[in-house]
Amino acid sequence: MSIATNNIAFNVEKIRKDFPILNREVNGYPLVYLDNAATSQTPKQVMDAIVDYYSNYNANIHRGVHSLSQEATDKYEVARKKIQQHFNAKKAHEIIFTSGTTHGINLVANGFASFLEAGDEILVSALEHHSNIVPWQMLCEKTGAILKVIPMSEEGELIYETFEELLSKKTKMVFLNHVSNALGTINPIKKIIDKAHEKGAAVLIDGAQAAPHIKADVQALDVDFYVVSAHKMCGPTGVGVLYGKEEWLDKLPPYQGGGEMIATVSFEKTTYAGLPHKFEAGTPNICGGIAFGAALDYMNNIGFEAIARYEEELLDYATLKLQEIEGMKIYGTSKEKTAVISFNIEGLHPYDIGTLVDKMGVAVRTGHHCAQPIMDFYKIPGTVRASFSFYNNKQEVERFIEAVKKAKTMLS
Amino acid sequence: MSKTIQEIQEEIVDEFAMFEDWMQRYEYMIELGKALPLIEEKYKIEENLIKGCQSKVWVHAELKDDKLVFTADSDAIITKGIVAILIRAFSNHHPSEIIEADTKFIDDIGLKEHLSPTRANGLVSMVKQLKMYAVAYQTQLK
Numbered sequence: 001m002s003i004a005t006n007n008i009a010f011n012v013e014k015i016r017k018d019f020p021i022l023n024r025e026v027n028g029y030p031l032v033y034l035d036n037a038a039t040s041q042t043p044k045q046v047m048d049a050i051v052d053y054y055s056n057y058n059a060n061i062h063r064g065v066h067s068l069s070q071e072a073t074d075k076y077e078v079a080r081k082k083i084q085q086h087f088n089a090k091k092a093h094e095i096i097f098t099s100g101t102t103h104g105i106n107l108v109a110n111g112f113a114s115f116l117e118a119g120d121e122i123l124v125s126a127l128e129h130h131s132n133i134v135p136w137q138m139l140c141e142k143t144g145a146i147l148k149v150i151p152m153s154e155e156g157e158l159i160y161e162t163f164e165e166l167l168s169k170k171t172k173m174v175f176l177n178h179v180s181n182a183l184g185t186i187n188p189i190k191k192i193i194d195k196a197h198e199k200g201a202a203v204l205i206d207g208a209q210a211a212p213h214i215k216a217d218v219q220a221l222d223v224d225f226y227v228v229s230a231h232k233m234c235g236p237t238g239v240g241v242l243y244g245k246e247e248w249l250d251k252l253p254p255y256q257g258g259g260e261m262i263a264t265v266s267f268e269k270t271t272y273a274g275l276p277h278k279f280e281a282g283t284p285n286i287c288g289g290i291a292f293g294a295a296l297d298y299m300n301n302i303g304f305e306a307i308a309r310y311e312e313e314l315l316d317y318a319t320l321k322l323q324e325i326e327g328m329k330i331y332g333t334s335k336e337k338t339a340v341i342s343f344n345i346e347g348l349h350p351y352d353i354g355t356l357v358d359k360m361g362v363a364v365r366t367g368h369h370c371a372q373p374i375m376d377f378y379k380i381p382g383t384v385r386a387s388f389s390f391y392n393n394k395q396e397v398e399r400f401i402e403a404v405k406k407a408k409t410m411l412s
Numbered sequence: 413m414s415k416t417i418q419e420i421q422e423e424i425v426d427e428f429a430m431f432e433d434w435m436q437r438y439e440y441m442i443e444l445g446k447a448l449p450l451i452e453e454k455y456k457i458e459e460n461l462i463k464g465c466q467s468k469v470w471v472h473a474e475l476k477d478d479k480l481v482f483t484a485d486s487d488a489i490i491t492k493g494i495v496a497i498l499i500r501a502f503s504n505h506h507p508s509e510i511i512e513a514d515t516k517f518i519d520d521i522g523l524k525e526h527l528s529p530t531r532a533n534g535l536v537s538m539v540k541q542l543k544m545y546a547v548a549y550q551t552q553l554k
């Protein structure tokens with residue numbers, strides 16, 4: 001069969017040298033890091049950008065007349081442009097820096113409170129992370145709007161026909177993830193966005209899990225809002241981006257008050273600054289934003305198509321090998337999925353498997369993955385989730401399989 | 413004369429000292445888990461569930477004469493092993509002795525990683541729960 005290392009265009013061993021953490025040992029074994037869907041590792045190039053910032057031009061931005069402040073502002077705005085280009089946003093000010101995906105979702109949910117009336121409907125998918133459920137529930141409580149759920153199938157795919165039935169003139173917004181964090185399912189977002197727009201509903205896509213694998217083109221998708229986190233795509237934690245169409249961002253009220261987001265302030269009246277500053281109150285994560293730009297450079301340099309192709313080979317190989325294990329049950333078997341495998345072994349608790357493979361140096365996630373409704377659907381307490389990245393190699397997949405087999409023997 | 417908690421803990425530490433690597437320790441723990449004195453089905457209820465665990469753990473306490481007897485169960489076998497070790501040390505003792513007992517032996521048997529309060533298995537919550545029962549029953553004895 002075709003295995004990962006046969007992909008000549010993709011030199012994984014060269015890439016691995018960019019990630020110092022991959023050399024460390026855990027519990028006496030070389031680390032096999034397969035929790036990439038929780039957070040990705042950081043390449044030297046991004047660390048260099050962080051060190052460069054603090055070594056050479058650390059200053060507050062958009063305010064100072066001094067050179068250092070100007071330099072930091074320029075670099076921060078260059079990063080914004082890089083992100084704009086990466087997601088093909090029409091304008092740089094449609095890119096709002098946030099602290100991450102959750103912040104972006106809350107910003108939009110909070111703003112939409114002023115557009116909703118009691119009886120309006122919000123559609124959310126059954127595949128969501130808690131961060132894309134709870135803010136909308138809070139919004140519904142505040143406004144009297146009704147939350148409806150697009151159901152999923154046994155394969156972990158959204159049932160499109162039911163979505164069409166749920167959609168009506170009352171639907172004001174549709175929220176779903178591009179890729180499910182618990183199962184890896186890639187949702188048919190273009191089809192859903194177009195259909196929602198026919199009824200006049202706005203669409204927010206949580207791109208946190210998709211962004212490390214798929215380059216989303218927000219104009220081609222015609223999506224209203226798209227949110228991501230830097231730390232899932234080789235960048236630092238605590239920074240992310242909300243893309244919003246200009247007309248939506250103009251309409252949305254500011255989320256937080258503070259410095260930077262104002263044009264004029266008096267005790268009688270404050271006027272807000274224009275985009276993107278209206279949504280960027282206070283001193284932002286300047287270094288984080290710049291490092292996010294460096295992370296995008298790094299990934300684009302390798303190429304998202306090459307990354308997706310390579311990860312698919314890893315996924316196929318790992319899936320094939322896992323299926324050889326007796327009692328193996330893989331959750332989320334959509335044909336369209338990213339390199340995530342959520343599984344259980346008959347009669348064994350995911351927590352036990354996770355604990356034992358960790359003792360063998362293999363990092364996986366266990367539990368409900370902040371997606372309890374999905375676990376309830378399958379009537380399970382949780383799963384073991386292995387999520388792969390382009391810097392994982394075939395040997396690591398084999399180490400992982402061996403560790404799972406060993407754990408199974410110990411537990412049976 | 414029955415053993416004190418301290419003596420039982422020392423016994424457990426000695427047993428674990430015989431193992432050469434983590435694998436043997438965990439295999440033993442899994443064995444202990446399988447031999448855990450099981451809680452009666454009727455006590456596997458929400459109130460007996462210990463919060464803060466990724467796996468489910470139920471603990472029931474009952475006073476027999478002036479001693480507190482614990483039974484438990486978990487849906488995860490390693491967690492069952494951990495709770496089995498705790499029960500072996502703490503069960504069948506006077507509540508005041510349970511309240512006073514320390515848990516340093518967990519560290520000594522190489523399960524230190526399970527002691528971190530951020531860890532999802534909730535060993536810390538289990539110990540807290542056993543001691544809470546002891547506190548509650550001690551007031552009954554007075």
